[in-house]
Amino acid sequence: MAVEVQPPRKARPVNLNLMTIHQPVTAVVSILHRLSGMILFLCIPLLLWLFGASLSSPDSFASIHTWLSKISVKFMIWVILSALIYHGFAGIRHFIMDFGFGESLKSGRIGACLVILFSLIFAVFLGIRLW
Amino acid sequence: MVKSVSSLTQSGVRDFLLQRVSAAYMAIFLLGFVCYLFFDPITDFYSWHLLFESVFIKAAVFFFFLSLMIHAWIGVWMVATDYLKDNILRLMFLILVMGILLVSLVWAVAILWGR
Secondary structure, eight states, rough: OOOOOOOSSSSSOOOGGGGSOOOOOOHHHHHHHHHHHHHHHHHHHHHHHHHHHHHHHHHHHHHHHHHHHSHHHHHHHHHHHHHHHHHHHHHHHHHHHHHSSSSSSHHHHHHHHHHHHHHHHHHHHHHHHHO | OOOOTSSSSOHHHHHHHHHHHHHHHHHHHHHHHHHHHHHEEEOOOHEEEEEEEETHHHHHHHHHHHHHHEEEEEEHHHHHHHHOOHHHHHHHHHHHHHHHHHHHHHHHHHHHHHH
């Protein structure tokens, strides 16, 4: 089969500024998976501090309880747990794709939209529960 | 083939598998833990303390933190190798991350068994 050799086009549009490129939903889901993972990594010391203080004495358990009841702390915990929820759903999508489902362009987009949808629903429910 | 000396297992496939196995364990552990607390809510220090007296729970929590450290290392390593192109900077960053993860693991063991 003859391969048509096209002459190189001059003045190709070059656009490497990521901020001006419209990202597909799959790309957004992927970068948010990384971002939420980094946020969760940074929260490991906070988790260990809370875990240790809650177990060390009744007084520190009570002070943790009081601290967690503050509205600003509750909001911070909500943000962290929402990142965990999102990271979890995006991870489940990875598992499903590892088994060969949802790998086409269309089903990949549907899966990415479902990750965002489920995360939003669970984050709202968590917010109501924490309130 | 050039292998990355800083990757956890020196093998992309093994890193990939460890990432999945640790994720699955953490997901199952967290779902179980949340379900347990949902049906038997703990509001006082003594029942909370008693819960973590059990060797079974201690081991399960230890494996959770071990999975967390492995999972976080592979994840942060992948992100760092993608975005930090300067070798010295990336190595410094990864050494710092490894330090944080190792201290965190020792901290978790100290909380579980050092009381």
